[in-house]
Amino acid sequence: MPVIIGVLILIFFIAYVIPADPARAWAGPRARPDQVEALRERYHLNDPLYLQIYYYLKNLFLHFDLGISATTHRPVLNDLKAFFPATFELAFFAFLLAVIIGVPLGVISALKRNKLIDHFSRVISLVGVSTPLFWSALLLQFLLYFKLGWLPAFGRLSVEIHRFTGFILLDSVLNRNWVAFTDGFKRLILPSVTLAFYTMGYLVRITRGSMLEVLESEYVTMAKAKGLPERIIYYRHALKNAIIPPITVLGINFGWLLAGTVLLETIFAWPGMGRYAAGSIIQVDLPAIVGYTMVVALVMIISNLIVDIAYSIIDPRVRVGGKLQ
Amino acid sequence: MERENTLLVVESLQTQFFTYGGVVKALDGISFEILNGEIFGLVGESGCGKSVTAASIIGLVQKPGKIISGKVLLEGEDLLQKSDREMNRIRGSRISIISQDPTSALNPLFKIGYQVSEPMIYHQGMKKKQAWKGAAKMLHQMGIPDSSGKARNYPHELSGGMRQRALIAMALSCSPSLLIADEPTTNLDVTIERQILNLVRELQQNFGTSVLWITHDMAVIAEMCDRVAVMYAGNIVELADVRSIFKNPKHPYTVRLLKAIPLSEVSGKELDEIPGAVPRLINPPSGCRFHPRCQEAMTVCKEDKPEGVDLASGHMVACHLYS
Amino acid sequence: MKSPPFIMLSSRYRILKKRLHPLTKEFGLTLYVLRKSLLAMIGASIVFIFIFIAIFGSLISPYDPNEIDISFRFYAPTREHPLGTDKLGRDVFSRILCGARYSIRAGLVVLAIAVPAGIVLGGIAGLLGGWIDEVIMRITDVFLSFPPLILAMAFSAALGPSLFNAMMALSLVWWPLYTRLVRGQALAVRETLYVEAAISKGASRWTLIFRHILPNCLSPILVTFTLDMGWVITAAAALSFLGFGAQPPLSEWGRMVTDGRIYLFQAWWVSMFPGLAIALTVLGFNLLGDGIRDALDPKLRRITEVKWKEKIRF
Numbered sequence: 001m002p003v004i005i006g007v008l009i010l011i012f013f014i015a016y017v018i019p020a021d022p023a024r025a026w027a028g029p030r031a032r033p034d035q036v037e038a039l040r041e042r043y044h045l046n047d048p049l050y051l052q053i054y055y056y057l058k059n060l061f062l063h064f065d066l067g068i069s070a071t072t073h074r075p076v077l078n079d080l081k082a083f084f085p086a087t088f089e090l091a092f093f094a095f096l097l098a099v100i101i102g103v104p105l106g107v108i109s110a111l112k113r114n115k116l117i118d119h120f121s122r123v124i125s126l127v128g129v130s131t132p133l134f135w136s137a138l139l140l141q142f143l144l145y146f147k148l149g150w151l152p153a154f155g156r157l158s159v160e161i162h163r164f165t166g167f168i169l170l171d172s173v174l175n176r177n178w179v180a181f182t183d184g185f186k187r188l189i190l191p192s193v194t195l196a197f198y199t200m201g202y203l204v205r206i207t208r209g210s211m212l213e214v215l216e217s218e219y220v221t222m223a224k225a226k227g228l229p230e231r232i233i234y235y236r237h238a239l240k241n242a243i244i245p246p247i248t249v250l251g252i253n254f255g256w257l258l259a260g261t262v263l264l265e266t267i268f269a270w271p272g273m274g275r276y277a278a279g280s281i282i283q284v285d286l287p288a289i290v291g292y293t294m295v296v297a298l299v300m301i302i303s304n305l306i307v308d309i310a311y312s313i314i315d316p317r318v319r320v321g322g323k324l325q
Numbered sequence: 326m327e328r329e330n331t332l333l334v335v336e337s338l339q340t341q342f343f344t345y346g347g348v349v350k351a352l353d354g355i356s357f358e359i360l361n362g363e364i365f366g367l368v369g370e371s372g373c374g375k376s377v378t379a380a381s382i383i384g385l386v387q388k389p390g391k392i393i394s395g396k397v398l399l400e401g402e403d404l405l406q407k408s409d410r411e412m413n414r415i416r417g418s419r420i421s422i423i424s425q426d427p428t429s430a431l432n433p434l435f436k437i438g439y440q441v442s443e444p445m446i447y448h449q450g451m452k453k454k455q456a457w458k459g460a461a462k463m464l465h466q467m468g469i470p471d472s473s474g475k476a477r478n479y480p481h482e483l484s485g486g487m488r489q490r491a492l493i494a495m496a497l498s499c500s501p502s503l504l505i506a507d508e509p510t511t512n513l514d515v516t517i518e519r520q521i522l523n524l525v526r527e528l529q530q531n532f533g534t535s536v537l538w539i540t541h542d543m544a545v546i547a548e549m550c551d552r553v554a555v556m557y558a559g560n561i562v563e564l565a566d567v568r569s570i571f572k573n574p575k576h577p578y579t580v581r582l583l584k585a586i587p588l589s590e591v592s593g594k595e596l597d598e599i600p601g602a603v604p605r606l607i608n609p610p611s612g613c614r615f616h617p618r619c620q621e622a623m624t625v626c627k628e629d630k631p632e633g634v635d636l637a638s639g640h641m642v643a644c645h646l647y648s
Numbered sequence: 649m650k651s652p653p654f655i656m657l658s659s660r661y662r663i664l665k666k667r668l669h670p671l672t673k674e675f676g677l678t679l680y681v682l683r684k685s686l687l688a689m690i691g692a693s694i695v696f697i698f699i700f701i702a703i704f705g706s707l708i709s710p711y712d713p714n715e716i717d718i719s720f721r722f723y724a725p726t727r728e729h730p731l732g733t734d735k736l737g738r739d740v741f742s743r744i745l746c747g748a749r750y751s752i753r754a755g756l757v758v759l760a761i762a763v764p765a766g767i768v769l770g771g772i773a774g775l776l777g778g779w780i781d782e783v784i785m786r787i788t789d790v791f792l793s794f795p796p797l798i799l800a801m802a803f804s805a806a807l808g809p810s811l812f813n814a815m816m817a818l819s820l821v822w823w824p825l826y827t828r829l830v831r832g833q834a835l836a837v838r839e840t841l842y843v844e845a846a847i848s849k850g851a852s853r854w855t856l857i858f859r860h861i862l863p864n865c866l867s868p869i870l871v872t873f874t875l876d877m878g879w880v881i882t883a884a885a886a887l888s889f890l891g892f893g894a895q896p897p898l899s900e901w902g903r904m905v906t907d908g909r910i911y912l913f914q915a916w917w918v919s920m921f922p923g924l925a926i927a928l929t930v931l932g933f934n935l936l937g938d939g940i941r942d943a944l945d946p947k948l949r950r951i952t953e954v955k956w957k958e959k960i961r962f
Contacts, residue, residue: 003786006789009790014806127931131930134905135920135923135927142912142913217429219433225421225422226444227417227448228417228443240435241433259795263886278890281890284808293799293801300794300795301793314434315433315434316481
């Protein structure tokens with residue numbers, strides 16, 4: 001809870017305090033003086049600091065006012081709402097990919113230590129973690145799209161369908177449009193795979209390390225001493241313990257994915273929040289950036305909450321109100 | 326020498342660890358027997374190979390260790406010849422082990438009831454519900470009040486003494502013939518230790534289980550055991566029934582060990598230490614491994630390793646003074 | 649007969665050597681373990697090459713990185729231009745060589761601010777505890793609840809587009825990590841018996857910090873620092889890629905990638921090679937960082953110590 005307050009204060013700082021002339025910064029480099037004045041009035045930028053904070057919070061919570069974009073001159077909130085589903089779909093898929101491949105790979109890597117699969121997955125995770133996202137995206141785009149023509153690399157959908165939810169895959173199912181579904185799916189592959197690469201590499205390392213540590217623990221030896229079948233020892237006793245560090249890390253990882261969307265959406269022409277944010281940076285559209293940051297912070301807080309809940313489900317020691325003797 | 330009621334025979338067991346620094350000759354050919362229904366003590370300083378013995382019997386010697394040679398006969402069957410799968414069936418059902426630290430031996434994420442019921446489920450084919458009831462019953466027999474309630478608890482919600490009881494419950498759940506207790510009371514405070522000792526004695530009588538009790542505490546040996554083997558640096562140097570060991574210790578090491586027990590009656594007397602330190606087993610001393618620290622060492626002690634000699638009524642000593 | 653001051657000097661020297669000996673022994677062992685690992689050595693060589701290029705890049709580059717020659721536009725890699733030329737006829741290879749210094753500067757500046765700040769704040773938080781600890785931790789949490797890149801973007805936007813501002817933004821984003829790290833170490837050490845004993849002997853706060861806490865912190869900080877060099881370089885490049893950070897005509901690697909992006913399908917070398925440079929550099933730092941972490945790992949040290957002792961005894 002206090003973190004949320006801190007986050008809001010930090011954002012306030014960035015938006016109101018750091019720029020030399022906030023009104024000018026918000027209006028953008030191409031604004032006319034009267035537009036700047038209008039902004040100054042509307043957001044009370046002439047008033048003392050504490051009043052500014054008051055209006056800032058009031059705008060935020062009562063009107064959900066994230067400011068007006070200096071480039072599109074529309075409320076930032078509307079822009080973000082329009083682009084949110086695309087980014088979420090991308091990030092979610094990448095997340096799924098990273099977890100489904102990364103965690104099992106880490107576990108197997110630990111169980112079959114120093115065998116071929118272990119070396120293989122360690123190499124992959126090292127490469128995944130080291131390559132800069134924007135470079136690998138360009139590389140894959142060049143190879144898989146340009147040279148080999150296997151997968152489309154730009155845009156989200158080439159067919160027209162009615163948007164119910166904004167999530168392409170869901171909508172194409174609702175439209176009963178199979179062509180749209182496959183098209184949307186194919187276009188999703190390249191961006192989400194690239195995005196997942198880094199996170200997957202990281203998850204493999206953490207899972208492997210955690211699993212190795214757990215395998216040395218006393219309770220695993222005890223499980224062996226009880227003569228339990230191997231799969232119970234490894235996949236119930238060991239795994240459940242080993243999976244705790246990766247889970248706690250998932251929240252941060254999702255944040256990295258979101259950061260990655262900024263780069264990736266630009267490269268793959270994916271109409272999401274990330275591309276919006278990237279564009280805003282170049283145009284020096286401060287309200288847009290700040291609004292975007294705020295949304296991201298919100299998403300992060302929610303995802304951290306989910307992670308905390310998952311953690312307490314798995315680990316009884318963490319639960320509140322547990323009986324201690 | 327095999328009699329009808331012999332449960333376990335260990336014959337010339339040799340276990341070594343192949344480490345980067347060299348080969349650690351942890352067990353140098355030890356031999357002993359455990360009879361049905363007896364509590365057999367294995368005593369020695371830290372590092373003398375007691376835990377390695379336990380691990381070798383139950384087949385869980387950690388890499389880089391390996392059992393080089395010898396026999397471990399459980400009711401006639403050689404455990405060292407068995408496959409992993411067969412050993413798995415024996416572990417937890419015919420031989421059980423409890424270890425020093427009950428906290429780390431219990432998986433923190435699973436309820437106690439589940440962990441106690443596991444051997445019953447997998448060795449005896451019980452259904453979950455049945456096994457759970459059985460587990461609660463075991464916990465009750467361990468003297469844990471409100472056993473069905475406690476069964477639903479997690480390890481961190483229990484006290485140290487209760488955890489150790491749960492561990493014992495886990496070990497005895499399938500009524501094994503042999504229970505190996507590897508320093509189970511070392512980490513507990515004295516009052517709890519007393520409770521556990523009483524408990525084990527009681528259970529041993531009720532279940533008829535043989536117990537291999539490993540410790541460094543001679544006082545516990547005196548209290549619990551029927552027969553005792555004294556280990557030093559990977560060898561058994563003396564083996565006898567408890568009374569003979571305390572009344573009539575033969576091996577110089579045993580003598581010093583007994584002298585080193587702090588006795589409450591003789592306060593003010595200086596504690597008798599054994600000079601020198603336990604040898605590192607990568608390069609153990611030649612001949613009798615105790616000779617560098619032995620007051621009565623002779624020239625032959627440096628050259629030849631003494632064989633075990635049977636003195637009267639099952640009292641064995643491995644020392645050149647008696648051969 | 650030697651004169652008295654000389655005797656005092658030599659005995660002081662002996663005392664110093666005795667005090668330092670355990671340290672140098674540890675250091676020597678670390679180096680030995682490090683040398684033994686092939687991957688760590690590969691990483692170290694990459695890092696050395698990188699540092700070398702960063703310092704001497706402009707001296708060894710075959711062409712002037714800013715030399716524009718329109719007649720040579722978009723040459724594919726040839727013998728004269730081993731990595732090709734870009735849209736203004738500039739030699740890509742030279743630009744890469746000269747661009748290294750921006751990356752290393754970014755890394756060093758950011759970490760030079762973040763690490764000391766982290767040590768100070770983390771140390772204070774961990775040692776003093778109480779409300780100071782709470783406050784510092786809350787602030788750290790706030791910063792850490794943003795993905796680093798995005799927060800850096802926000803700061804950059806507020807400050808204005810330039811490489812310097814990007815570095816400032818990154819420093820602001822990076823300090824919480826070290827604060828948390830050092831605080832954890834300080835807390836752990838605070839609980840140890842060493843410190844209790846020292847306090848009971850009446851040791852001053854400074855002695856505590858320098859003699860006890862810092863040495864323990866040193867290893868994780870060193871590891872994190874090495875790994876972070878790679879991350880900061882990537883992050884700075886990413887900011888430049890987005891249009892923030894380095895502005896043209898600086899040949900910063902991230903900038904080069906974005907400049908060449910439009911021509912990706914016609915002249916892939918303009919974007920791909922700078923990106924490859926970043927990737928290799930990060931790989932190098934990762935390998936080295938991992939190697940250092942392994943070298944400082946107590947278990948591994950014990951095992952290797954035996955071999956090392958044999959070696960130095962010939």
